[in-house]
Amino acid sequence: MSDPKGKAAGSPDGAVPKAVVNRLSLYLRELQHLVRDGRETTSSNQLGRVLGFTDAQVRKDLAYFGHFGYPGIGYRCDELIRAIRKILGTNQQWPMAMVGVGNLGRALLGYKGFQQQGFRIVAAFDSDPHKMGSVIEGVQVYHLDSLPEITATNRIRLGIIAVPAAAAQAAADSLVAVGVEGILNFAPVTIALPExxxxxxxxxxxxxxxxxxxxxxxxxxxxxSAPKHSNEMD
Amino acid sequence: MSDPKGKAAGSPDGAVPKAVVNRLSLYLRELQHLVRDGRETTSSNQLGRVLGFTDAQVRKDLAYFGHFGYPGIGYRCDELIRAIRKILGTNQQWPMAMVGVGNLGRALLGYKGFQQQGFRIVAAFDSDPHKMGSVIEGVQVYHLDSLPEITATNRIRLGIIAVPAAAAQAAADSLVAVGVEGILNFAPVTIALPExxxxxxxxxxxxxxxxxxxxxxxxxxxxxSAPKHSNEMD
DNA sequence: TAGATTGTTAATCGATTAACAATC
DNA sequence: TAGATTGTTAATCGATTAACAATC
Structure with missing residues (x-):
């Protein structure tokens, strides 16, 4: 069921270029649309055409991770979706912490697209006393002092920074200090992090x-990349 | 004043890779921080170190557009900022239209970072009758029917799409129909556009x-790219 | 002058594409 | 079977880096 042809997914032999991982996400998004449209299978040619890549590139990208297609047939959408989600790690839920509940932070708290792909913001943090203790979009807002406790009890490994530029490095440092392993930074500033x-x-x-x-x-x-159309500039 | 050394800025001889333009934006952001910190000059080495690029890459990127540095000295921050803004086109104001005033759209209407770089959302559009006619973050919300008139009178050339995925292609088509030349799409879907x-x-x-x-x-x-730190994955 | 740093060329490295045998 | 499409190799293309003469 999860490994239709007995191939391993999500265990690349060597290093994977970032651009490949980004295209993987685009393939996934496209496959989900195809399934919603009732398509059972697709091909590297079709996938490439829609996204503005060559068919060779689609096949090569997937080949980093295993054998997911059937010669003469193409790819079964549902199988490939499962495989890519496993590779990306979105076959599991990712509880997240949000730091900064301003305009942008609030919007992201209510953004449905996250949940659909397995991401869930379980707690928000802000230094404004007026916001602390409130619940926004169903998410409790805490003082930064509570960060260690909340991240531990919720097993939070990813964080989002949506504070002003001047506060971003400090916010990142706080997240790193409590063991967060990945940060999505919306502040318009370069942030330095440990390796x-x-x-x-x-x-x-x-x-x-x-x-x-x-x-x-x-x-x-x-x-x-794309000829007539595209998305996520690569 | 604008062409300190008599070199042309913003007129690349050949094609410029997208990655180069993206790094240009990072250089600009970094230079603006340096100026705020009181620095008068910088070097390809310093710029590269902070952003996680080699000094050679910084110099090569800039060389696409002209000669902006002084051998033995480096780059004057204010001069380079002016040059890059001219290259990126942000030495002028860009009035923009926003389509979709949901969670994300509203947050973007209030986002200060746009204005600081020369972008201004001058009108918003939504199909929800409850939102039409209202003013959000100082921006008037119109019916899509008004798009042709509003874009013409405001000379709008850029648009932002913040509608649900299912409505994104139609929103794009509307923007294209009124002559918009560039679209920033936040809907999680591939959009097809004319060349x-x-x-x-x-x-x-x-x-x-x-x-x-x-x-x-x-x-x-x-x-x-980056060793210890980075931003905007390239 | 000596030291620093640019702009640019040539060398290296890596990613994309074309082509094709293998497979269904 | 004939037609379609994969996975993979080799060839191409493009981007990054090292090195250095020119310059301040």
Whole structure:
């Protein structure tokens, strides 16, 4: 059921480029749409065409992790979804801590897309006394002092930073101190972390700058992947 | 003043890789922090060290666009900031339209980081009659029917999509129809656009998946750039 | 001058693509 | 069987890095 053809999933032989992992997420998202549309199988060609990649790239990406397809047939959507979720680690639930409950933080507390992929914000933290003790979008807001206790009892391994830039490094340090292993940072600032803690940064202004560059310099930017359409710039 | 050494900025000879433009934004952000800290000059070495790149990469990236440094000295922060802003197109104001005023849309309407870099959301659109006509974070919410008029009178060239996945393609089509040239899409779905319209996609669940992969497969992911720290994964 | 640092070239490294035997 | 599509290898392409003359 979980290993349809007896191949191991999620145990890459060597190092996996970040770009590959990112495309894996795109394949997963696309597969979930295909299933919702009633499709049973797909192919590297179809997947690539929709996302703007070559079929060879799709197959190569998947080959990092195992053999998931059937020659002559393609890929069974439900099987490939299960395999990719296992690889990405989203076949399990990830309880998370949110630091910073401003505009953006509140929006993220209510964002449905997280839960659908296995992520759940179980506690929020803020230094504003007015917010402490309140419940926002069903999530309790605590003082940062409670971080050690809450992370321990909830086995929290991932954190989100949505504080102002000036407070981001301190927030990261607090998360690291309680053993958090991965941080999604929305503050527009470079954060320094120990080697063993993973960081993904999302700077919304920077995303817009990529767009203004492309629009202001029409055609002088090298299209890195997608022909007509794309998502998540790679 | 704007061209300190008589070199052209923002006119790359050939095609510029997307990754280069992304790093340009990181350099800009770092330079702005340096200036705030009172630094007058910096070097490719310092810039690279903080961001986790080699000094050669920093110099090569900048060399796509001109000569901005002084041998033996380095880069004057204020000059380089001006040059990069010109390259990215953020030396001008970008009025924008926001489609979708849910949780995320509202948060983005109030996000200060946009304005600081020259982006301003001047109008929002939603299909919910309860929201139409209201003013959120100082931004008027209109019916989509008003899109052509509002984009024309405000010379809007960039749009943000923050609607549910199922409505995203239609929202994109509407923006394209009124001549928008660049779209920042937050809906977790692949969007198809004509060649000439630029797209940047931000899928928050996918960002978290990159993190869960790294945490669940500790050490088997190839660190693409930064050694100890980094941001905006490239 | 000596020291520092740029811009750029050539070498290296890594990622993408084309092609094809194996398979269903 | 013929047709389709995989997994994988080798070839191509592109991006990063090291090295260094030129410059301040």
């Amino acid at each position: 063993h803690v993973n960081l993904v940064g999302v700077d919304l202004a920077i995303e817009l700058e990529q767009l203004s560059f492309a629009v202001a310099n029409r055609g002088s930017a090298k299209s890195e | 000439h319209v630029n797209l940047v996609g931000v899928d928050l669940a996918i960002e978290l998946e990159q993190l869960s992969f790294a945490v669940a497969n500790r050490g088997s992911a190839k660190s693409e």
